[in-house]
Amino acid sequence: MLHCFLAVHRDELIERCRSKASNSVGVVARATDEIDHGVPFFLDQLIKTLKVEQSAHPIDGLKVSGGSGGTTLGLSELGDIAAQHGRDLMHRGFTVEQVVHGYGDLCQSITDLAFERHEPVKVEEFRTLNRCLDNAIAMAVAEFNHQRDSLAAETHAKMHLMEIGFFAHELRNFLNTATLALVVITEENLSLSGATCAVLNRALIGMRALIDRSLTDVRMSAGLPIQHQLFDMADFIDELKLSSMLEAHVKKCRFIVQAVECGLMIEADRDLLLSAAGNLLQNAFKFTLPGTEVILSCFARGNRILIEVEDHGKGLLPAEIEKIFHPFAQTGSDRSGLGLGLAIARRCVEANKGVLSVRTKATSGCVFTIDLPRQISSN
Known part of the structure; x- marks a missing residue:
């Protein structure tokens, strides 16, 4: 048997x-x-x-x-x-x-x-x-x-709770700072151009950046359709310049925006691209050394359009270059924020069929590059 x-x-x-x-x-x-x-x-x-x-x-x-x-x-x-x-x-x-x-x-x-x-x-x-x-x-x-x-x-579920916890923690910190600064300004009748007002501005900018990043992340995670539109890169860079001037002022660094060649066109989701470039600028302002400069430029190279954000920070080690694009990754000494900005930026760029990369300069700092397909005019 x-x-x-x-x-x-x-x-x-x-x-x-x-x-x-x-x-x-x-x-x-x-x-x-x-x-x-x-x-x-x-x-x-x-x-x-x-x-x-x-x-x-x-x-x-x-x-x-x-x-x-x-x-x-x-x-x-x-x-x-x-x-x-x-x-x-x-x-x-x-x-x-x-x-x-x-x-x-x-x-x-x-x-x-x-x-x-x-x-x-x-x-x-x-x-x-x-x-x-x-x-x-x-x-x-x-x-x-x-x-x-x-x-x-x-x-x-744990990752989701962690994101919510980090978001609430950072938002509370910014709100608390802004509230205290406003109380001092009101009670002491301080000048709106003084140091306390600068603290208030920094807190408000931080809240705006935090909310913008979170909304973009929600949109990407939800898989909402990409809204392609044809737009001029000179106007796009001007919009970035206007939204970043105050942050440059608060961070006490120079903000240089290179002139953009006329007629550079791109077809992409403008909001996602603004979020990506905005996150790169926020990262640059965060890590560039006091008194140095952040440089924003946009130019054509063949059939591609490159948007570059250059800072003058301490740079990155080779082992840190890929790691910084991971969610919650924070490599510098400044651990404020959620560590989500660069991860969101990469997702936004890739959703527009582009590539986001970074290189460390020989002197100091980094250059982040958004590489996108150029829309050639039929005229």
């Missing part, structure tokens, strides 16, 4: 599965400890099912392995064990392909060994083997996917 054959050769079957796992290559390469984790338990349940079905009460075999077409968690011993197997493998870093191949290796090992030892397998026994494998794979994969989806949802 097959259950006797499996019981006698149990250790050999486990070793064959371990050998198959160690010899696997490519996407299905597996660690041999996966075999020790699942195969012995399944074999025991298979042997038990076959044994019960050869008894006076064969129907009791369904309580062990479940019926044809799958089983429900909690209704069979095999289903519960397979579900636990899938759960454990997911948390230990295995893939769903590795889960499936583990059971497949066992089926092949049983078939090969039975053929080699000339062990006759009855049709009913072979059907039971297939039913047990089918149920075990179904439950293991279902539980694996459930655990994976639950973990992904939990991670997403």
